[in-house]
Amino acid sequence: MNTDALSSAIASQLVMLFAALMLVLQLLLVAQQMLLVAVRLYALQSLMLTAIAGVVAYYYNAPHVYIVAVLTLAGKVVFLPWLLNRIVRDIKIHKEVEPLLNAATSTLICLGLAVLGFIVARPFTTLERLGSNTLAIAVTLLLTGFFLMFNRRKAITQVLALLTVENGIMLAAIALTSYGMPLVVEIGIFFDVLVAVMVLGILVYRIRESFDSVDTAKLTRLKG
């Protein structure tokens, strides 16, 4: 086996490994009720995404993917978790009281979603290319992210769910397109998310101020 084929095999194994870890972290997130731990899991998941971006950038020797990796590291591993941590500490709610479905049921539902994602992505995974198999995991992250969003009542967890959906999209963008998307698009998505989370953060404060709770189920009546 020549060195080129070898490095390709190692690179694709690494990408697969990190993508699978992202999926596992997502499932842990679905089962997790403590908000601070959930934020930490999200940070870890983003770290895996950074690692994938790093591997892809190194393999294709693509400088702009390095930029994406650095942005992901700075934004999603360090800044956003720090911001969410601060919000959780400020509103002093550390635990999701009761998700609509309990942990065992929701992990099983997510298993079903994962299987669905795997089946949907199956026809596209025969391509002999780096990381083409990660489409299944990207789709699964998307589906389970949406599930997480409507399974939880707290606004913070819903923000986290949105972020994991975005992680899934980024995973598809980095690993699936051969050099990642154009830098402009990547940066666009990145700042979109950044601003969205900051706005949502402020919204969480506001919800708490006017309703004494961050339970979104209570947002059914208008308050004068």
Next chain:
Amino acid sequence: MNLNLPAFLLQTALLLLLSPLVTGCIRNWKAKLQNRRGPRVWQPYFDLAKCLRKDRVISEHASWIFSAAPCVLFFSSLLAGLMTPLVTTSPPLSLFGDALAVVGLLALGRFFLALGGLDPASAFGGMGSSREMSIAAVAEPALMLSIFTVAIGAGSTDLGRIVTVAQGPGWQLLAPAHLMAFAALFVVLLAETGRIPVDNPATHLELTMIHEAMLLEYSGRDLALMEWGASVKQLVLMAILSNIFVPIGLATGHSISDLALGLAVFVAKILLLSAGVVLVETVNAKLRLFRVPDLLSAAFVLATLALFSTFLFGIK
């Protein structure tokens, strides 16, 4: 391929002699980590010897099942161990059964263990049996699915064959499917051997015990057989976990040096795995009984995902 008598005897001896040592090591190391001196490593041998010498007391309400259960548990664990590759890639009884037979034998042992708990009609025994069975109902599918994950890669459910293929080239140790299956099997190991997130092996507190609750009525040599059988079962599960996923150093031939090397590596792997179990036991608190299905369903989900990713990522 016929029955190889020396191999049969050697593996039986290894299973019987090594398993109390593993139990003793886990107890001793756990105590050390908690700043206690702890019992000596070979204390379980003395315990077994003492129990074997003692008379037994049997409740007058107990039927023949009560006395039969320890034997069934002991011999089913031993048979399962003889079908599992420990030191060599060809276990002595591999002709008689594959991974499914091993899982089935372990299930048979558990069935009789639960019956033995129910039989004397003590409240605690029944409670332990019901808990054991409800945990097993989730743990067993996870065990099967993780073994199937590697079996698909090897193209056979024969454990010896799986290990042989795993030693060959083209086996991806770090494939996501294998990692997930390993994690799932580790959780199953904790659940099946009654380790801390699921059951506390050191407690006799009524509300929390599972395995101990079923053994409460046993004494004398019945208790010895029960304890011995449980530690053999623990060794078998550990051997499956370590040899399938880390198939390093298994002897392929039957020369003395091969076997010695295989034995040394095997003991090292088992002790390393025990150290992992000790660490998990020390840093985790016992889960509330109603949270245990969450943990086990996570293991089940991991194992299922592992199985699906073998198709997706195409190991081999």
